[in-house]
Amino acid sequence: MATTTQHHFSSHDGVSLFYQHRPAVAATATKKAIVLFHRGHEHSGRILHVAEELVLDDCDFFAWDARGHGMSPGERGDAPSFGAMVADVDAFIRHIQATYNIAAENIIVVAQSVGAVVVATWLHDYAPNIRGAVLTSPAFKVKLYVPFAQAGLSLMQKLRGNFFVQSYVKAHYLSHDPERIQSYQEDDKITRAISVRILLGLYQAAERVVKDAAAITTPIQLLISGRDWVVHHGPQHDFYNNLGSHIKERIVFDGFYHDTLGEKDRELAIDAMRRFIRKLYETPLQSIDLTQAHVYGDSKREADELATPLSPLSVRGAYWNTQRASIALGAKWSQGLKLGQDTGFDSGSTLDYVYRNTPTGSNGFGRLVDKNYLNAIGWRGIRQRKQNLQTLIQDAMQRLRAQGQAVHVLDIAAGHGRYVLDALTAAEKPDSIRLRDYSPINVEAGRNLIQERQLQDIASFDEVNAYDRANYQNLDPQPTLGIVSGLHELFPDNNLINQSLLGFADAITSGNYLIYTNQPWHPQLEMIARCLTSHRQGKAWVMRRRSQREMDQLVAAAGFDKVRQLIDEDGIFTVTLAQKR
Known part of the structure; x- marks a missing residue:
């Protein structure tokens, strides 16, 4: 012994x-x-x-x-x-x-x-x-x-x-x-x-x-x-x-x-x-391949069930009709609910509002409704995700500095950019910040934020499709830290996700870093699917969850090794730091 x-x-x-x-x-x-x-x-x-x-x-x-x-x-x-x-x-x-x-x-x-x-x-x-x-x-x-x-x-x-x-x-x-x-x-x-x-x-x-x-x-x-x-x-x-x-x-x-x-x-x-x-x-190590979970698997079945219409005459159908009506009524006085209805509850504008976390309404009742809305468990998780992003961004910057590397950041879906600019400038500034988003509204708001914070010398914001791999080619300066937050959770198709991950793999050299988020769990999936609309032409916001193993496998297949992960107390959102092999 x-x-x-x-x-x-x-x-x-x-x-x-x-x-x-x-x-x-x-x-x-x-x-x-x-x-x-x-x-x-x-x-x-x-x-x-x-x-x-x-x-x-x-x-x-x-x-x-x-x-x-x-x-x-x-x-x-x-x-x-x-x-x-x-x-x-x-x-x-x-x-x-x-x-x-x-x-x-x-x-x-x-x-x-x-x-x-x-x-x-x-x-x-x-x-x-x-x-x-x-x-x-x-x-x-x-x-x-x-x-x-x-x-x-x-x-x-x-x-x-x-x-x-x-x-x-x-x-x-x-x-x-x-x-x-x-x-x-x-x-x-x-x-x-x-x-x-x-x-x-x-x-x-x-x-x-x-x-x-x-x-x-x-x-x-x-x-x-x-x-x-x-x-x-x-x-x-x-x-x-x-x-x-x-x-x-x-x-x-x-x-x-x-x-x-x-x-x-x-x-x-x-x-x-x-x-x-x-x-x-x-026995040889067993690893279940989850990279095709968008085609089959529990999360695909779950998302299909959430996308299935309910009869308005059924108990569940009547219940969710009532909830939708309540949200529409609250939007008359609550700024957060109105913004969600106008731009989508998954839009960059909505997330920026959630980050600011200031209940706003046309009267006292509206502010009370807005406070309750902002305190929803999912939005609390989003704000914790922002804090976890800041922690891992600072971690990645320290690792790059220790390796003698410049810090050149590429965020491919920055929304209004508030969360990433807050994180990147919390301590010492990076050498360059390249922000992107698909939405002209987000890009304009992000450029205004850059001007407001006087970061024009190191930061830029452009309207770019994150899912076109060609958009990651020949970047100057070449990014040493890639960030993708809240984007992949909005799209169920892993083939689409792979395009952005492979783009990052093209742009980021060996030894440098990628930060990515995931949503392995959410206790309010049905409420979101039945009552809230997305940024895509007001369609229902039906989410297909990815297990953390599925998301990690997709990132690993693109050539990145997991280094560190953070998660909120409710287990809703993860933030992960990975290094390019």
Whole structure:
């Protein structure tokens, strides 16, 4: 048995998190890693026994203490948000890749309970190219045993802010193993409470991931405890049935309590894991091609259903007719609703209005309607996307400066240009800014903004079709940073998207960067399709979502490697930095 060592890594926000490493005993040509994620309330020391019991001597093992747990910093049982915990996973895996020279395709993750939900959310939102995952008793729906507990906690959070909930779970409801029970009771590193923002964030993320599990194509083994007093079985089975993975396996262990990997008869689960893991490593890496998802697949079916007219005599038809009428009425006083109806709710003019986020109306009622409109979850996500764009633009500029490169920016669908100009001039200015858009209205507004900010010496704005590959040829200066934000989400056809990505590949030389956005999820797709119009001659705004894996594959096919990704707390919009191979 190799000696286990203790380390720290810097996470996405600079916080130093604790982890343990047990190196492989048997040297092999290809390095492999198993990464262990503990249950809620626990820490790495409670799951490291799996490294010994699996007897996979050719694998390195890693186990972390989630922030707010064990030896990692933070208030016990808390984190800035559930999304921050998911971003921690991405940072941890990237740290392992870089520090230990282990490729993502040779990494398998094993996660329990709350840790399994965090990992499942990571698989959905970040689409990592790992070899596979084993999820045991994922806490997609915790048994709170109090009627309307979730709604009550949500209300109390609004009134009180963040607070903590003590765990009701006793050790003898987790495992039949007497030693495991005793160690749980005596372990002073066990975190007995969980913050309400993490608990509610867990519920929200779990509901989204279970519903949209088709977006996950990673090979997955799901281990379910048959007599679980802590979490419900139903969502676990729904998750498995919805999975898009071509390689998946589900095993229910009758009589097992919640701590699947700490049960008295856990060798049954350990043996199943070992078999599954070995099979994954012995089989060539499986990657499902999603580049033709616009022709077939769940998102195509979803978009087709949203585009299907409803009978006005049906309940749903009558409901959405009423909603459309309400929007039309509100547009009489709300500036945002009127602008959306006039230019399209997906237009550059609308997005610029959303970025400014100043409720405007012809009277007090109109301003109230406008405030409610601007606070819609999708528009909140758009504003967070703007912040994430600024973060990655500054990151890319720093990388280019460190490489001794000039910063020449090309944004192919800038709208009014506000978001990109805000980001590009937040710190030091780039060497040049070339903005483009298809709309004369947007181009004129963008040129005015450039004049207003006195950027004429480095910035230009032209009316150009982003989907004509010829428009990327012979650019002077040659762009070192390409940006495409909010454009590809508006068009379902991947063949069209490829034209812009290949154009970027023509224009950007090896080692330079591309920033792209995506929309893998939206909770209001039907409302948007039934009630809002697009910029295309007032047609219904029907969106085909792209999973993050689909979008990443399209970018990779054009010659770019993913470097870093950010996502909003609701999982709606991603912003990704990629480097030209």
